[in-house]
Amino acid sequence: MTGDPHHLLPSAEPVMLIDPHGNAVDASGYAAPDGPALLRAFAALVTARRLNDQAYALVRQGRLAVYPSSHGQEACQVAAAQVLADGDWLFPTYRDTIAAVGRGVDPVEALSLLKGDWHCGYDPYEHNVAPHATPLATQLPHAVGVAHAARLRGEPTVVLALCGDGGTSEGDFHEALNFAAVLRAPVVFFVQNNEYAISVPLARQTAAPSLAHKGIGYGVPGERVDGNDAAALLTVLGAAVERARAGGGPQLIEAHTYRMQAHTNADDATRYRRDDEVAAWVERDPITRLEAHLRERGLLDDAQLADITAQAEHVATHLRDGLNRDVEPDPAMLFDHVYASPTPQLTEQAALVADELDREGALR
Numbered sequence: 164m165t166g167d168p169h170h171l172l173p174s175a176e177p178v179m180l181i182d183p184h185g186n187a188v189d190a191s192g193y194a195a196p197d198g199p200a201l202l203r204a205f206a207a208l209v210t211a212r213r214l215n216d217q218a219y220a221l222v223r224q225g226r227l228a229v230y231p232s233s234h235g236q237e238a239c240q241v242a243a244a245q246v247l248a249d250g251d252w253l254f255p256t257y258r259d260t261i262a263a264v265g266r267g268v269d270p271v272e273a274l275s276l277l278k279g280d281w282h283c284g285y286d287p288y289e290h291n292v293a294p295h296a297t298p299l300a301t302q303l304p305h306a307v308g309v310a311h312a313a314r315l316r317g318e319p320t321v322v323l324a325l326c327g328d329g330g331t332s333e334g335d336f337h338e339a340l341n342f343a344a345v346l347r348a349p350v351v352f353f354v355q356n357n358e359y360a361i362s363v364p365l366a367r368q369t370a371a372p373s374l375a376h377k378g379i380g381y382g383v384p385g386e387r388v389d390g391n392d393a394a395a396l397l398t399v400l401g402a403a404v405e406r407a408r409a410g411g412g413p414q415l416i417e418a419h420t421y422r423m424q425a426h427t428n429a430d431d432a433t434r435y436r437r438d439d440e441v442a443a444w445v446e447r448d449p450i451t452r453l454e455a456h457l458r459e460r461g462l463l464d465d466a467q468l469a470d471i472t473a474q475a476e477h478v479a480t481h482l483r484d485g486l487n488r489d490v491e492p493d494p495a496m497l498f499d500h501v502y503a504s505p506t507p508q509l510t511e512q513a514a515l516v517a518d519e520l521d522r523e524g525a526l527r
Contacts, residue, residue, distance in 0.1 A: 185455025329360025
């Protein structure tokens, strides 16, 4: 147990290094990333926004079954991918496609799950990205287990585990924090607080001063950061990752951001929030904010922006072409990769499906 509980307290206000107008802001104890890191983050943000928009269009065209957009909170996803080393692990939620793509996952493979073609369209071990978790917070204990195993093996691995504000109300969240703290696992819990758990506002989720304060009861230090400020995210998340790598144990980071679009294409957000509320967050858009800052510092010009935009369009074209290809599903593959060695129950279920398919074929 800690002898000084004060180090567990997050900052009174979210850390900000670039204000909504693109101006640099002094934040005690935090220095802004260098120019190349910010420019790399900006290019990733432009691509992320284009992928979000393309995915939404593919839903309307019937090429995706569902898409939980991260439009407006892309800076969280970009920073999550950028602060990790090659050997680190990312544990994403269903809304974190951009973070997975940032770690090198092909966007077509990343969205295979949401198209309904496969359990998980990519190999988690190729890029150290766990499968997208649709159930809330179930990936967090798994993330702690991976971090603890790496520590036992003496590896410098850090695990970054993502969840939303609604996920902090789940038992798995609290169990994972306690598990990580007791074992001093090198894991960073990154909560993207986008103000709503589907239609449930944050005020109905918690009475805590902030979600970052939830770590105090478990001995996990917390920090708050402006989730639309890419510079602050890179700095705060990067520092948390390196503290965990150095043996400092788990960290809890809360990013204050906003979900600009509906929860998914199946949601009608106008039923629970006002247009003027959404409009107020448009002024805090992470892309225009970072662009203004980079232009002010002379790090971005029109030619560079055109190149970045063209590259983003190339990625969107790849996604569109990939998801427009029809895949003939094989029902027998439902039983592949469930267990390393199939259980008797799984073998029985596979036989039942195979028999059903044979009888259907005979009737045609």
